[in-house]
Amino acid sequence: MSARIVHIASNTFREAVRDRVLYNLIAFALLLSGAAILVGQISIDIKRLVVINLGLTAVSLFGVVIAIFIGIGLVSKEIERRTLYTVLSRPVRRWEFIVGKFFGLAGTLVVNTFFMAIGVFAALLFVSHKFARPDALILVALYFIILQFLIICALALLFSSFSSPLLSAVFAFSLFVIGSFAEDLRGFAGMAHGLTRWLASAAAYLVPNFSAFNVISSIAHEQPVAGQLVLHNTLYALFYAAMALSGAVLIFEHRDLK
Numbered sequence: 001m002s003a004r005i006v007h008i009a010s011n012t013f014r015e016a017v018r019d020r021v022l023y024n025l026i027a028f029a030l031l032l033s034g035a036a037i038l039v040g041q042i043s044i045d046i047k048r049l050v051v052i053n054l055g056l057t058a059v060s061l062f063g064v065v066i067a068i069f070i071g072i073g074l075v076s077k078e079i080e081r082r083t084l085y086t087v088l089s090r091p092v093r094r095w096e097f098i099v100g101k102f103f104g105l106a107g108t109l110v111v112n113t114f115f116m117a118i119g120v121f122a123a124l125l126f127v128s129h130k131f132a133r134p135d136a137l138i139l140v141a142l143y144f145i146i147l148q149f150l151i152i153c154a155l156a157l158l159f160s161s162f163s164s165p166l167l168s169a170v171f172a173f174s175l176f177v178i179g180s181f182a183e184d185l186r187g188f189a190g191m192a193h194g195l196t197r198w199l200a201s202a203a204a205y206l207v208p209n210f211s212a213f214n215v216i217s218s219i220a221h222e223q224p225v226a227g228q229l230v231l232h233n234t235l236y237a238l239f240y241a242a243m244a245l246s247g248a249v250l251i252f253e254h255r256d257l258k
Contacts, residue, residue, distance in 0.1 A: 004092050005100040012104025016070050017111075034123065047127040052138065052220040055120035059113060060145050060216070064176055067109055067149050071156025072168035074101045075252070095249040102157055102245055109149040117142050134222040140230065144213040147237035151208050152176065154244035161248040162255065178203075179210035208240055 035054065075098075117138075124135065155175055159168035178185070185204040190197075213233055215225055 002096060004096050005103065008092070008097060008100025009102075009104035009107065012074065012101050013107050016105065016108040034119075048124065049220045051123050051127055052120070053216060055123055056138070056141050056145070056216045056219070059116045059120060059142070060148065060214075062116070063109055063113060063145060063149050064152055066112060067105065067152040068156050068169055068172045068176075070108070071105055071153055072160045072165045072172065074105065074157060075160045076165050076168075094253050098157060098161070098249045098252055099245065102153055102248075105153045105156075106150055109153065110146060113142060113146055113149070137219045137222070137225065140225045141215050141219045143230075144215055144233055147233055148210055148213045150237050150241045151210075151244070154241040154248065155208070158244045158248040158251070161252040175207055176210060179208040180214070181211065182207055182209040183211045209236070212236070 120138065121131075121135075124138075125131065128135075152172065156168065156172045159171045163171065182204055185200060185207070212229075215229075218225065
């Protein structure tokens with residue numbers, strides 16, 4: 001990785017960390033983890049189940065909001081402030097700018113996930129009073145959540161490379177919602193016929209399959225995750241993020257910034 005990409009990534013990370021909304025979202029995630037403790041207190045024999053479900057769901061949802069909210073403005077803010085022209089006037093290529101922004105946002109989300117995960121483990125320790133071996137499976141769910149964030153980051157950059165922040169947010173959030181039901185969409189495609197089947201199949205395989213990354217319920221019920229699924233999700237997330245990031249680079253390379 002070139003020094004220019006590292007420099008852009010570090011600047012993006014610092015700017016994202018300074019964003020007050022970022023801290024608000026983290027606070028909400030931690031509060032939701034605290035709410036899981038309260039719900040667990042009034043539930044009979046399912047404290048751990050409730051805490052893990054609500055805690056990890058909070059990490060996932062708020063992380064997606066952070067990725068979309070910050071990602072859609074990474075390019076547009078630079079153009080509005082006219083700082084992009086200063087950056088590109090230096091020996092910095094456009095693709096390096098996009099890739100640096102991606103790594104900066106991805107790093108921000110990894111750090112935020114780490115702190116939100118601490119809240120989940122703290123809530124779990126509070127209700128269970130100790131950690132058990134099955135609790136290590138939570139790390140697998142967190143890993144899948146981070147893979148999900150990588151795809152969201154790339155998609156947010158892709159849309160922000162050619163669209164307004166509002167439309168970019170709508171596009172990214174819509175893909176997240178549709179991708180969360182990708183398996184259902186594929187099931188519908190299997191039952192459909194003719195042109196509808198072709199269109200549904202194309203949509204099912206084009207949108208990111210976020211449902212494959214959702215193992216929260218399985219983890220909460222102490223069901224192990226197959227190593228093959230971990231490998232498949234890793235390769236899938238890296239491939240999809242790389243394709244979306246390549247699209248962002250291609251569009252930004254040909255965009256008229258005047």
